[in-house]
Amino acid sequence: MSGSATHRKLINLGRPAVKSKKRDSTVAGWVMLTPFLLFFVMFAIIPIILAFKESLGPSIQNEAGGIKNYWNVLHDFRFTSAAKHTVLFVFISAPVMTVVVLGLALLLDTYRAKWHQYIRLAYLIPGCYVGAAGVLVWYGALEPIIGPFRNVLNFFGIESQGQIFKPVYLPLIFAMMAVVSNAGGWIVVQFGGLQEISDEVIEAAKIDGCGNFQLATKIKLPLIKKNVVYMVVLVVAASVQIFAEPFIVNSAIFRGVATDWSLNQLSYSLAFTEGDFAGASAVSVMLLIVCLIAALILIFKTKFFETGDESK
């Protein structure tokens, strides 16, 4: 987008002759998009290109570089278990997140109580402590000896930390951490989407004898389908890249229980404890490709970018 084109467009706007509404909105669109585009190019496009280049560079195992780096990373002794953990985590956290978020948003929309906005605020509060703070809050909550819920945990026979932070429970624990922190923000977004449904449609459905549950599942959900797809794409992308929760649990809470547990942790280890930037970039590029494919499938299958009558 060159400066002279904008200039021409602005000059065109100044002419008292034919004022095109489309031109107005095009300029406005570009003006609003430019700051994002700037950051997108600087912090997404350029790093992606650099990562591609880096992943083909020389590495410790493979001085010559090239596509063999991907092969070496795939055969890294930690790759298979990290991939298994990551996939398991995505398959637990993404559906749970979707169900929880949509369920609570629909409930919020259906039952309008007097303290409605305070409930919305309450949903947002867990989102305030993210990353390290969130993990530590959960560590405190799950501690059976000195934590505030120790009586509850002891009642269920849990008396030592090792009974909770077992390798087999880790995907569940991390999923819990991720869902609780991030659900609040998404609930607000989906609730906003639900407000856009026109009242006439709801009334018509009610007149036709729709119960609340049918209203939610058969009328409202299909109408906010695009919002749901948007959320699923972002949640899956974030889950595939899980790093903070296992990393902090592994370094601060229970050393060694989640070493190189997720693929992103493996990438970190490759880069920063082995100096293998090519391998780390290869892992990152593979994660990117997986997320892109998932996003593209969802977008094209649900015809996400089709504009038209929204309420159909």
Added chain:
Amino acid sequence: MPLIRIRLDSPVPRVVGRKINDFWIRYLEGVLMKKKLFAVVAASVVGASLLVPAQVQAAAKPKLLIWTDSVRKPGNDQYAKAHPQYDIKVELNATLISKVQLFNRVKKGWPDMYFDGAPNLVALQQSKQFGYARDLTNLFPASYWKAFGTANDWCKIDGKMYCVKNDLAHTVLYYDQKLMDEFGYKVPTTMEEFKTIALDMAKNHPGYNVGHMGNGEIYQGWLWPSGCPMATAKGNKIISNAKDPKCTRAVTMVQELLTAGALKKEGSFSADAQKDNQAGKMLMNIGPSWWGDYVVKPAGSFGVPAGRINIAPTPKWPGETKNWSGAWGGGVYMISSHSSPANAKIAAEMIMYSTMDKKFVVSADMVTYPAFPPSAKLWAADRAKAGYYANGDNAAKVFYDSSLLIRPNVTPVRFNIDSFVDAQGADIAAGKTVADAFAKFMSNIESAATQAGYEVSAK
């Protein structure tokens, strides 16, 4: 004020200009011809007088960047303050392993001296792809290395010294004298005696413990002193043999004691261990030299009151002649291979100060057991007087003797073995059998060593 417009297209200014030009050329020719020599001499004198002080200044104020940790910083600050002729910047930074690759790319930014609390990393720092650790063999006087004896052998790679060990974290046997007397046990000198006491304690005095295994304690307190070949580097070969009897005997004994309840599967830093040992349930514990000050004594940790704890050498395994110890830590100083020789010399002096200065090594700032043997003697004598251990003089002697017996079957390796040690501990804490946890540990070592370019063999 109106601008004076010079119209260059009129004849008068051109002529005047040319005349001025000619005059200057003739003047300068004349002047310079006559006074050329004088001018040259004058210029060179002026120039030299400007240059020389700058060079003298540059030589007088070498700039050093030191990265260190919070425990070592007071010592480095002391040296910097006492030597204002050097411009030494001491920063708290422990991330060299991740930053050095970035510095290698931009070819600048390396700290001249670095303290690493994870001594295994010297192998990576010295390796070709990291290339940070400088060869220190000729940088320090020969008498320094001689006084070190074998205490700095950890830093010897291919016969050259690549780091200086600042402190040693050798294992000793901590025991509660009061409980031992109460239960009628004699201090064990062999691992068989240790096992007998532990099993008896588990049967007759349940609730007490002889150690916790969930934070990787099995590595430095059991496998290492037993001589198990886990990852012994010999040139580009790694000797690793899970079936060696020196390994299986440690694994078997730990499993037996865990099953009997004498050893606990939670880690020493877990809340469970805290709860137990704050109630005074620690009978014995094979732990490193910093265990007393950082784990057994503090109220926030085990909180055992003064006068109850004594130490003895790590018990001997059957067939061994010496009371070998393992080690848990023991930080090292490294000097950058990219520093100028002058800076490297200054960094070497700083290291010698931190390891040798008689006042510093017994000050409150020297909190860990010094690696340099003459300093260690002073330190141990000073701490014996401090009165935490029931028998202070004996404690000083045990600390010193054990420090010379760190078993050489563990050497720095070019992969992150510390994370496998932690994972092994976490596996035991999660309830896996010791044999399974150990098998996974050794398989991790084999895979990582192969990936790092070593040749792995059992002999």
